[in-house]
Amino acid sequence: MEFLDVIHKRHSIRQFDSKEIDVKKLESLLQIISSAPSAGDLQSYELVLVKDQSHREALAHAALGQEFIHTAPVVLVFCANADRAKQKYGHRGEILYSVQDATIAATYAQLAAVELGLATTWVGAFDEEYVRDIVGELKPICIMPIGYPAEKPEPTPRRPIKDITHYEHL
Ligand SMILES: Cc1cc2nc3c(=O)[nH]c(=O)nc-3n(C[C@H](O)[C@H](O)[C@H](O)COP(=O)(O)O)c2cc1C
Known part of the structure; x- marks a missing residue:
């Protein structure tokens, strides 16, 4: 798919088909995610791939x-690995770069999903402690259900470019 088609076709999807994602497709997805840039090329994030239904339901809670989260066959949880970034970059790596690395990787996942005929939603509203209890002890950044779309939402509006863009200073 052309890059701009991927960009324009990506929409948050909150209804998923129950169809499983085949292993080859998941491998391609993981490969694309791992090509994301990261501070010092350290890839200071961890990715938890959740398939087990009871774990998906727990993540939805x-x-x-x-609840739409557990209707997807796979749920990805992107976590910041603060210690990994801290070793090279100290406090800035710990609180910022590890979060940015996880965020960029998750963005790649959203775009890669479209290229592979899949769909996602970025879920940021969650109880951090509860998510840690389910997937392990790192800072969760994003929960991302992924699967085949079962809805076709209208594009959502965006702020005008001129309101967002500031020339030379704010
Ligand atoms: C940081 C962040 C947090 C978000 N949290 C949620 C969420 O908890 N639940 C949800 O349904 N969508 C969530 N979204 C998805 C946004 O609602 C969605 O991206 C936005 O409305 C634009 O729609 P689009 O993705 O279809 O372009 C989140 C997106 C981002 C980037």
Whole structure:
């Protein structure tokens, strides 16, 4: 797919088909995610791939009852590995770069999913402690259900470019 088609076709999807994602497709997805840039090329994030239904349901509860999450066959949880970035970059690596690395990787996942005929939603509203209890002890940045779309939402509006862009200073 052309890059701009991927960009324009990506929409948050909150209804998923129950169809499984085949292993080859998941491998391609993971490969694309791992090509994301990261501070010092350290890739200071960890990715938890959740398939087990009871774990998916637990993640939906941890995400304040956003039930659509467990209807996807796979849920990815992107976590910041603060210690990894801290070793090279100290406090800035710990609190910022590890979060940015995880964020960029998750963005790649959203775009890669479209290229592979899949869909996602970025879920940021969750109880952090609850998510840690489910996937392990790192800072969760994003929960991302992924699967085949079962809805076709309209594009959502964006702020005008001129309101966002500031020339030379704010
Ligand atoms: C940081 C962040 C947190 C978000 N949290 C949630 C969430 O908890 N639940 C949800 O349904 N969507 C969530 N979204 C998805 C946004 O609502 C969605 O991206 C936005 O409305 C634009 O729609 P689009 O993705 O279809 O372009 C989140 C997106 C981002 C980037």
